[in-house]
Structure formats: structure tokens, C-alpha cells
Amino acid sequence: MTNKPLPSGDLKKLVRTVPDFPEPGIMFRDITTLIGDGAGLASTIEHLAKIVGQAVAGQSRPRYIVGMEARGFIFGAAVAAHLGIGFLPVRKPGKLPVATRGIDYALEYGTDRLEIAADAIEPGDNVIIVDDLIATGGTALATVQLLREAGAEVDTALFVIDLPDLGGAEKLRGADIKVESLMEFEGA
Numbered sequence: 001m002t003n004k005p006l007p008s009g010d011l012k013k014l015v016r017t018v019p020d021f022p023e024p025g026i027m028f029r030d031i032t033t034l035i036g037d038g039a040g041l042a043s044t045i046e047h048l049a050k051i052v053g054q055a056v057a058g059q060s061r062p063r064y065i066v067g068m069e070a071r072g073f074i075f076g077a078a079v080a081a082h083l084g085i086g087f088l089p090v091r092k093p094g095k096l097p098v099a100t101r102g103i104d105y106a107l108e109y110g111t112d113r114l115e116i117a118a119d120a121i122e123p124g125d126n127v128i129i130v131d132d133l134i135a136t137g138g139t140a141l142a143t144v145q146l147l148r149e150a151g152a153e154v155d156t157a158l159f160v161i162d163l164p165d166l167g168g169a170e171k172l173r174g175a176d177i178k179v180e181s182l183m184e185f186e187g188a
């Protein structure tokens with residue numbers, strides 16, 4: 001990027017809040033307005049890439065930036081490309097055309113599953129998770145568990161947005177994950 005990145009406070013102004021979506025009482029943080037702004041998207045990627053650089057200072061370069069379906073693909077793949085690092089998608093079931101390794105995890109009402117290609121991770125691979133938002137932490141924790149069971153070393157997760165009142169970042173910290181975000185929004 002040739003221009004200086006926008007400050008994260010300016011990026012926060014680019015996130016649209018939609019009240020009562022998907023249900024009454026929820027304040028939905030819509031990133032489509034952020035990713036639709038060229039300078040905002042480029043600055044977000046620049047900030048996340050800088051955090052990755054700081055997170056791995058003195059350590060081996062990560063093999064992958066990992067992003068969860070679907071919005072994690074936007075930010076994770078862009079950060080990976082910016083840094084010249086591979087990108088590993090964590091998919092919903094039935095999306096990968098090869099043998100997979102997966103994990104089932106609990107949702108508020110029911111369960112879901114995440115999968116990666118069975119041969120994607122080699123023991124000791126250093127990976128960093130990048131996603132758009134951390135709320136309750138269920139998907140992020142399941143991703144950490146899946147990656148660790150595959151033999152990866154994962155100790156850092158980056159998010160564009162943290163909703164601290166929902167406790168997801170603290171749950172990740174409880175699993176020995178360093179958590180960073182570019183911005184926080186209070187409330188649900």
C-alpha cells in the first residue's frame with residue numbers, strides 16, 4: 001500500500017451497525033461497508049499484517065494464515081497474500097473435494113462442523129488465525145482445537161472486530177491464545 005493506513009478509529013466508523021438483526025436486541029456489526037471502502041479495506045489488511053509481524057517477531061514465519069468460512073476468507077486470504085504466506089481455509093462440511101479432518105462443536109441451539117484438508121497441516125506448523133469478528137468464541141475455539149489436533153502450533157488469533165461483552169476473546173485467552181483486534185463494540 002502506498003498511502004499511510006487509516007487509523008483504526010477511522011476504520012470503526014466504516015462498520016455499519018444494523019439494530020435488531022438477526023433478531024430483536026442484537027446490534028449486528030456489518031463489515032460490508034468496511035470492505036466496500038477501498039482505503040478502509042486496504043488499511044484493515046495493513047493493520048492486521050503489521051500485527052502478524054509483531055506476533056511472530058523472533059519466531060519462525062507462519063506456514064499459514066487460517067481463516068474460517070466465510071468472512072475469515074476475506075481478511076485471512078488478503079493478509080496472507082500481503083505477507084507472502086499460504087492461506088488455509090477452514091470450511092463448512094462437504095465443501096472440500098479431498099479427504100478432510102474435522103471437528104464438531106456446539107452452537108447455541110445444535111451443533112456444527114468445521115473441516116480442513118486432511119493433509120494441510122504438518123506437525124509443528126506455525127499458523128495464525130485471522131477472522132472478521134469474535135463474539136462468543138465457539139467457532140474460533142473449535143478452529144483452535146481442530147488445528148492443534150492436526151499438529152499445528154497456534155497461539156495467536158486476530159480479529160477485525162471484538163464484541164467483548166460476549167466473552168469470546170477471553171475464552172480464547174483461556175486456551176492460551178493471544179488475541180488482538182482492531183476495534184471493539186460494546187453490547188451484543
